[in-house]
Amino acid sequence: MACHGQDNEATGAAELIAERGLEGLGDAVSMLINEAMRLERERHLGVSPFERSPERRGYANGYKPKTVKSRIGALELAVPQVREGGFYPASLERGLRSERALKLALAEMYVSGVSTRKVARVTEQLCGFEVSSSQVSRCAEALDDELTAWRERPLSAYPYVVLDARYEKMRHGGTVVDCAVLLAMGVDAEGKRELLGVSVALSEAEVHWRAFLKDLAARGLHGVRLFVSDDHAGLKAARAAVFPAVAWQRCQFHLQQNAGHYVPTRALKKPVAADIRAIFDAPDEAEATRLIERFIRTYDAKASQLTRWAETALPEGLAVLTLPRHHRRRLRTSNAIEVVNREIKRRTRVATLFPNEASCLRLVTAVAMEISQDWQTGRRYLNMNEDDSE
Known part of the structure; x- marks a missing residue:
């Protein structure tokens, strides 16, 4: 069943790109990431959907919508949840590194004195969406929190x-x-x-x-x-x-x-x-x-x-x-x-x-x-x- 589901998602993603060209790339990637996260949840639980097994390690609990702004546009994702908590898809975590890279790029443009209007024009051309001045400020603030935490992290012995x-x-x-x-x-x-x-x-x-x-x-x-x-x-x-x-x-x-x-x-x-x-x-x-x-x-x-x-x-x-x-x-x-x-x-x-x-x-x-x-x-x-x- 898992292979069949993967084939369906891969076929659907390919059809999107065939129909819409590169404009469909964002939706195609969303489909593939959603499928990858679903398979990760199956491995985490140890069972397929509706399967009964003594090896089961928990229960699925639906999906949570999440929009990730990436370099190929906004990705509409459905993040799988588990009832017991403690699960977060590694595939999404790796994807979020790109989101952090985009935030860093926005913050660096902000630091370098690039106007919000120019930032909006660049992100619209590259990613398919605009950013407002408040979003640029939030990117810089979010970056500041992460960088401050790194500067203030505990140290140990260094010869x-x-x-x-x-x-x-x-x-x-x-x-x-x-x-x-x-x-x-x-x-x-x-x-x-x-x-x-x-x-x-x-x-x-x-x-x-x-x-x-x-x-x-x-x-x-x-x-x-x-x-x-x-x-x-x-x-x-x-x-x-x-x-x-x-x-x-x-x-x-x-x-x-x-x-x-x-x-x-x-x-x-x-x-x-x-x-x-x-x-x-x-x-x-x-x-x-x-x-x-x-x-x-x-x-x-x-x-x-x-x-x-x-x-x-x-x-x-x-x-x-x-x-x-x-x-x-x-x-x-x-x-x-x-x-x-x-x-x-x-x-x-x-x-x-x-x-x-x-x-x-x-x-x-x-x-x-x-x-x-x-x-x-x-x-x-x-x-x-x-x-x-x-």
Whole structure:
């Protein structure tokens, strides 16, 4: 009977498309989704309609109408119910991801300053229905609720945390300012990456970094063995205040770049870069310290500003040498979070200028949430078994 029902629905959907072409696609998809949900209920109950069986796990309880606005138009669905509750069709849940994607697109257009009239025209051409200004506002509000819940979710133990910041243009107090987007990425006990939080502040001053780190701690962040970041203004003091016992690794990539500013001649650039790389590649902290002392003796007469900088800056890049050898390569820099910055830049380039802090935070959080979920379902970033190598 189930196969016969499927054949009827598939035939009916095909006939709709044959009669009406692409205009009938929405109704055809509705028929197929309704049939898929009905079959899911049968599997959930363990019986077909009107079938008697000792294996029955509940009873059907009619259907509930639901309209889903999708990219192919409005889908009129009949969601099957069960008397005992606790059932929701997975096929519809997967379909609702498209609905959420559409809401995100509407909200992003809203964030980017697209007028409601233009949004209505676009959705009418693409999806077959218009949206009003109130619907666009509701999409943004619904998105805000979901994104706020993600930003405020509880955290747990993350042995490694990478911190970074980037800047976006925003209107504030009648002028255009560069606002700081603060980001935190954690590597959990299983070796998987996750974005722990995002924040939008007027600058990278200590007060903003401290508030950001305090929020991470209040949400349950603990067990951190190492922070990795560049030498951002205010971050060092804020980190020392909120997580005073945690070691800090200054990004070696940026240290190497910073050294170039203190090299007085072009002829010295390559040997200086090679010597600094040898320091960072040292097998342990003692050998790295010895190489720093030799570096200072070698270049003190030729580049005194470089050696004065190296005395304090280079030791800040050695904390990673206390970690298992197979963790060092990926934790010696803050490059792990650069993919987030690139994706944020790609998405915010369209907006160009955000009207306020909330609109910037909305879009940045949406991007961060999307990337973090991909990371959590993908391959692990680090092998956390210290006896094995990657």
